[in-house]
Amino acid sequence: MLFAALLAAIVAAPSIRNEFVADDQWVVANRQMLQHPTSLSDLLKEPYWPASFGGVMWRPAVMSSWAIDYRVSSSPHWFHAINIVWAALAAALFAVLACELAGPVVGLITGLLFAVHPVHVEAVANVVGRAELMAASGYALALVCAIRAEQRRRYLVGVVLGAALAIGSKEIAVTLPAAVVLVHLARRAPWQVVWRPLVAASAPILAYFLVHGFVGIRTFYGGGLAVGLDHLNLFQRTWAMVALSLEWWRLFLFPAHLSADYSPGELTVSTALTVWHLIGLLFWVGLGTLAWKTRRTVPGIAIGLAWVAITISPVANVVMPSEFLIAERTLYLPSFGVVFALASAAMMLRSPQLRNALVAIAVVAGGARSIARVPAWHDDEMHYQALRREAPLSYRTLWLEGKDEFAAGRPASGERLMLASITFAPELTGPRYELARAYMSAKLWQPAIKQLQIAVALDSTFAPGHEALREALQAVSDTIRPPTTPN
Structure with a gap:
C-alpha cells in the first residue's frame, strides 16, 4: 500500500x-x-x-x-x-x-x-x-x-x-x-x-x-x-x-x-x-x-x-x-x-x-x-500544442487552428480549417458560429447567414447565433436598401 x-x-x-x-x-x-x-x-x-x-x-x-x-x-x-x-x-x-x-x-x-x-x-x-x-x-x-x-x-x-x-x-x-x-x-x-x-x-x-x-x-x-x-x-x-x-x-x-x-x-x-x-x-x-x-x-x-x-x-x-x-x-x-x-x-x-x-x-x-x-x-498553450501534435485531424484542433488563422489575418486558411472542422462535426454550432463571425467581419453576409441559419436550426436556444443572424440580416437589408433622394 x-x-x-x-x-x-x-x-x-x-x-x-x-x-x-x-x-x-x-x-x-x-x-x-x-x-x-x-x-x-x-x-x-x-x-x-x-x-x-x-x-x-x-x-x-x-x-x-x-x-x-x-x-x-x-x-x-x-x-x-x-x-x-x-x-x-x-x-x-x-x-x-x-x-x-x-x-x-x-x-x-x-x-x-x-x-x-x-x-x-x-x-x-x-x-x-x-x-x-x-x-x-x-x-x-x-x-x-x-x-x-x-x-x-x-x-x-x-x-x-x-x-x-x-x-x-x-x-x-x-x-x-x-x-x-x-x-x-x-x-x-x-x-x-x-x-x-x-x-x-x-x-x-x-x-x-x-x-x-x-x-x-x-x-x-x-x-x-x-x-x-x-x-x-x-x-x-x-x-x-x-x-x-x-x-x-x-x-x-x-x-x-x-x-x-x-x-x-x-x-x-x-x-x-x-x-x-x-x-x-x-x-x-x-x-x-x-x-x-x-x-x-x-x-x-x-x-x-x-x-x-x-x-x-x-x-x-x-x-x-x-x-x-x-x-x-x-x-x-x-x-x-x-x-x-x-x-x-x-x-x-x-x-x-x-x-x-x-x-x-x-x-x-x-x-x-x-x-x-x-x-x-501545463497550461492552455502547451495543451493547445499537444492537441496540434497528437490530434491534428480532430474537429476541436481544426476549430482552434481556424480561429488562430483568422486572428492572424489569414482568412483563406482560417476558412479552410473551419470548414474541415464543420465537416467532422456538422451538428455542432460552435465552429459554424465562429466561421460566420469571420465572414461578417469581412462583410461576406450571405455565407455568414447560411452558417448562422444552420446553427440556430441545430440549437434553437443558441442565443449568440440568433443575435448574430439578426445582425447579418440587418446588414444585408441596409446594403440593398435604395438610397433616399432629397426633395
Whole structure:
C-alpha cells in the first residue's frame, strides 16, 4: 500500500508546476462560489458547471474540496498538490483492495502498475480530474470496507462514507452496488453476508438521486451525447462503440501514444459493418471467453475483466451521455480491473525472477511515460500544442487552428480549417458560429447567414447565433436598401 502511494505521488509530482488548464478555467478558476461561498448550503447546491455553461451536474464533494483549497491558497499549484495527495490515496486503496481479493503479492503488483499507468495523467495533471480521483478513492474505500464487513459490521460505516464520497464526486459511482456484488462473488461469500454492504453502498447513491431533484440542477450529465453520436439510437450507439472500444484497450494495454483529444476526425464513428466492428466484436467475445475459462483457475483475470465491463459502462456513450467519444481521464477507475487482471496473470509465471523483471520493466516504462506526459497539461498553450501534435485531424484542433488563422489575418486558411472542422462535426454550432463571425467581419453576409441559419436550426436556444443572424440580416437589408433622394 505504502509503495503504491509513494510511487503514485512521485510520478504525479511534476504536475505541481501546472497552471489551470482547459476545463479548469471554467469549473474551478474564478468561480465566485468556490472562492467566496455565500453559505454552506449554497455551496452544496452549486452545480459543477457554472450557469454560463448550462449549470448542469451536481458534484458536491469535489466542489467542496475546491472551496476548501481556496481557503488555503488560490494558487493552481496548491490545487495540483492536493490532486497528488488524492492520486496517492487512490493507488493505496486499490492496492489494499487487490490484497483483499488476491493476496499481498497480487496487491503489490496491482498497486505499482496502477500508480504508474500513463492513462491516469489526464486525471491527475489537470485540476478537474480530481473528480475521478475522489470518486475512485471513495469507490475503493467502500469495497475494502464491504469485504471487511463480512467479519465486523462496523465497517459498514466505511461503506456508506466511501459510497457518499464517490457519488458526491462523480456519477460513475452508480456502478458501485454492482462492484460490491462482484467482489463478494469473487470471495464466494454467501448472499446472507452480501446484502448488508450492498444496502450500505446503495443507500448514499439513492439519496444522491433523491436530493438531486431538490437542488435545482436539471441533468446528471453535461454536454449531451458525444459529437459523432448525435441522432443515433441506443443500438446504433452500441454498435458504433464496439469499434471505438478497441481504443480503450489500446490505452489500457499499450499506452505509448496518448492524446489530448479523441474526437471525430481522429476517430471515425460508423454504424456500418466494418472490419473494425468485426475485430471489436471478436475481441469482446474473446475477453468473455477468457474470463469464463479462467474463473476458477485464475479468478483474478475474470474479476478484472468484469470490473472493466461494470465501471466503463457509464462512460461508454450507450446508456448515459458522456460528451466525449473517449477521454483518458474517464478510464481511471476501469483501469484497476486491467492491472488487477494483469497482476493475477503474472502469478501464473513459474519463475519469480521473470515475473519480477517483467513487473519492473512495466513500472519503469509506465512511470517514464507518465512523467513525460505531464507537461502536455501545463497550461492552455502547451495543451493547445499537444492537441496540434497528437490530434491534428480532430474537429476541436481544426476549430482552434481556424480561429488562430483568422486572428492572424489569414482568412483563406482560417476558412479552410473551419470548414474541415464543420465537416467532422456538422451538428455542432460552435465552429459554424465562429466561421460566420469571420465572414461578417469581412462583410461576406450571405455565407455568414447560411452558417448562422444552420446553427440556430441545430440549437434553437443558441442565443449568440440568433443575435448574430439578426445582425447579418440587418446588414444585408441596409446594403440593398435604395438610397433616399432629397426633395
